Amino acid sequence: MAPPPAEKVRTMFELLGIPPQALFGQLLLGLINGSFYALLSLGLAVIFGLLNIINFAHGAQYMMGAFVAWMLLNYIGIGYWWALILSPLIVGATGVIIERLMISRLYKLDHLYGLLLTFGLALIIQGLFRDQYGISGLPYQIPSQLAGGQNLGFMFLPNYRGWVVVASLVICLSTWYVIERTRLGAYLRAATENPTLVGAFGVNVPRMITLTYGFGVALAALAGVLAAPIYSVNPNMGADLIIVVFAVVVIGGMGSIMGAIITGFGLGLVEGLTRVFYPEASSVVIFVIMAIVLLVKPAGLFGREA
Amino acid sequence: MTDASGSLLTVENLQGWYGESHVLHGMNLHVREGEVVTLLGRNGAGKTTTILALMGILAKRTGSIRFAGTETIGLAARQIARLGMAIVPEERGIFASLSVEENLMLPPTIKPGGIGVEQIFELFPNLRERLTSQGTKLSGGEQQMLAIARVLRTGSRMILMDEPTEGLAPVIVQQIGRTISRLKEQGFTIVLVEQNFRFAASVADRHYVVEQGRVIDEIANAELERNMDKLHGYLGV
Ligand SMILES: Nc1ncnc2c1ncn2[C@@H]1O[C@H](COP(=O)(O)OP(=O)(O)OP(=O)(O)O)[C@@H](O)[C@H]1O
Ligand SMILES: [Mg+2]
Numbered sequence: 001m002a003p004p005p006a007e008k009v010r011t012m013f014e015l016l017g018i019p020p021q022a023l024f025g026q027l028l029l030g031l032i033n034g035s036f037y038a039l040l041s042l043g044l045a046v047i048f049g050l051l052n053i054i055n056f057a058h059g060a061q062y063m064m065g066a067f068v069a070w071m072l073l074n075y076i077g078i079g080y081w082w083a084l085i086l087s088p089l090i091v092g093a094t095g096v097i098i099e100r101l102m103i104s105r106l107y108k109l110d111h112l113y114g115l116l117l118t119f120g121l122a123l124i125i126q127g128l129f130r131d132q133y134g135i136s137g138l139p140y141q142i143p144s145q146l147a148g149g150q151n152l153g154f155m156f157l158p159n160y161r162g163w164v165v166v167a168s169l170v171i172c173l174s175t176w177y178v179i180e181r182t183r184l185g186a187y188l189r190a191a192t193e194n195p196t197l198v199g200a201f202g203v204n205v206p207r208m209i210t211l212t213y214g215f216g217v218a219l220a221a222l223a224g225v226l227a228a229p230i231y232s233v234n235p236n237m238g239a240d241l242i243i244v245v246f247a248v249v250v251i252g253g254m255g256s257i258m259g260a261i262i263t264g265f266g267l268g269l270v271e272g273l274t275r276v277f278y279p280e281a282s283s284v285v286i287f288v289i290m291a292i293v294l295l296v297k298p299a300g301l302f303g304r305e306a
Numbered sequence: 307m308t309d310a311s312g313s314l315l316t317v318e319n320l321q322g323w324y325g326e327s328h329v330l331h332g333m334n335l336h337v338r339e340g341e342v343v344t345l346l347g348r349n350g351a352g353k354t355t356t357i358l359a360l361m362g363i364l365a366k367r368t369g370s371i372r373f374a375g376t377e378t379i380g381l382a383a384r385q386i387a388r389l390g391m392a393i394v395p396e397e398r399g400i401f402a403s404l405s406v407e408e409n410l411m412l413p414p415t416i417k418p419g420g421i422g423v424e425q426i427f428e429l430f431p432n433l434r435e436r437l438t439s440q441g442t443k444l445s446g447g448e449q450q451m452l453a454i455a456r457v458l459r460t461g462s463r464m465i466l467m468d469e470p471t472e473g474l475a476p477v478i479v480q481q482i483g484r485t486i487s488r489l490k491e492q493g494f495t496i497v498l499v500e501q502n503f504r505f506a507a508s509v510a511d512r513h514y515v516v517e518q519g520r521v522i523d524e525i526a527n528a529e530l531e532r533n534m535d536k537l538h539g540y541l542g543v
Contacts, residue, residue, distance in 0.1 A: 183408075186408040186411070189401065189404055190403070193403055196363055197393075199363075199387075200383040200384070200393050201413035202460075203384060205384070
């Protein structure tokens, strides 16, 4: 007689020598990290597609998102749910100003200048926040509606972490839908391919570019608000994360929206699994994969060959 | 809207540059409302550059271009488009990341009175069957039809077409010729760049011969037969 399924699963884990709690715990952590990788690399991909600029300020803008949520709460008493909307709007607006005043002057030059400008901006923004708030990190409470968690039998799922994964998925897929399936997205895709011709049809391409940058920045800020209750709000939170996100983007390939999403979540999971089976490699596994992908498929897993 | 001379488009002493390279050296031409006018000339004569300058895509240009009563020499392409000028570019400009339908619906409506989608499918039945295909998966002829069809929707009354017959099979060239004649009947004004002057003769009212960035001759279509030898000389055929 075959053993019952639960028995089978337990036997499997015993064979691997891994308690299921640890495995699922790490997978969940991987999914959480993957959510942030996906949200951030999605914004980078959208910006790069239309502006041809690698937005090095992305990590700083993610950090700003978390800080603006913290400020809204601590200075004027606006809580998490409103911050989820207001912070991306505020930080996105700063993105619009930055694009209009600075980035737009660089389109005629080599891509490298945009990279240098946004890198410089990142350092300035991080420096300003460090100066004001120090580096010890500020706490941000999980909203009361999402406190606590669920016992799923095989693991304990904190509600807030479940929310982050679901919200990220919904945001990523909605963004994908708008870009790949709507009329607005068709303008964006067309302008990514041939902005001159789209302009010659009477479309205001410079305005589209500005709004797209603002949108990408707002996505980073939204990720920052989601992150605030998990990680402490800290001027360096973006700088640490963005290096990994750039590796994710290189692995996924720059131009692809769905590629950014799948690679983001996928690599989060891979990282989590590595932490279970070979913890020593968990902090470098993404970079090892990046090196391999660069050697085998330089345009990235989902990238179009140039 | 036409100016005192009755022209919808009047070009005077148009100069144009690609960066430092001076390509248009004082083009003069005019197009009346409802006319089909061609630009003939050898490879590299400056026909495409003229089209790009008219549309406002060639950024560095001087002289005067009056279109529909407005001086457009200092306007951006999107502003010129809004006056009712549309381009069917060389190489067709079909977007690979858009479906046929998305390509067709991409150019925004400029003015009321554009050709409806149903009538477009009557002109180009092939497109209806391929609506969900990727734009660049169409055959060359179908892509050309799509490039023409998408600007007919917009309500623009002036259409600049850059070598719409290039590289296409004779039946497709005939179909495009019939389309241009239909558009002329409907009152569209068309500037047509052509290498194939037999095709040009079948659709046009007048021809401008372009050489080294200048108009060197103007021939009415009715006079074309009599001027064949001269034209062969110009075009080097
Ligand atoms: N992007 C560019 N940069 C610099 N020079 C250019 C560029 N495009 C065209 N030229 C030059 O401008 C001149 C006119 O080119 P244009 O494309 O207008 O010719 P054309 O009459 O359309 O030729 P064809 O019949 O081959 O299409 C040519 O000498 C060409 O080499
Ligand atoms: Mg040409």
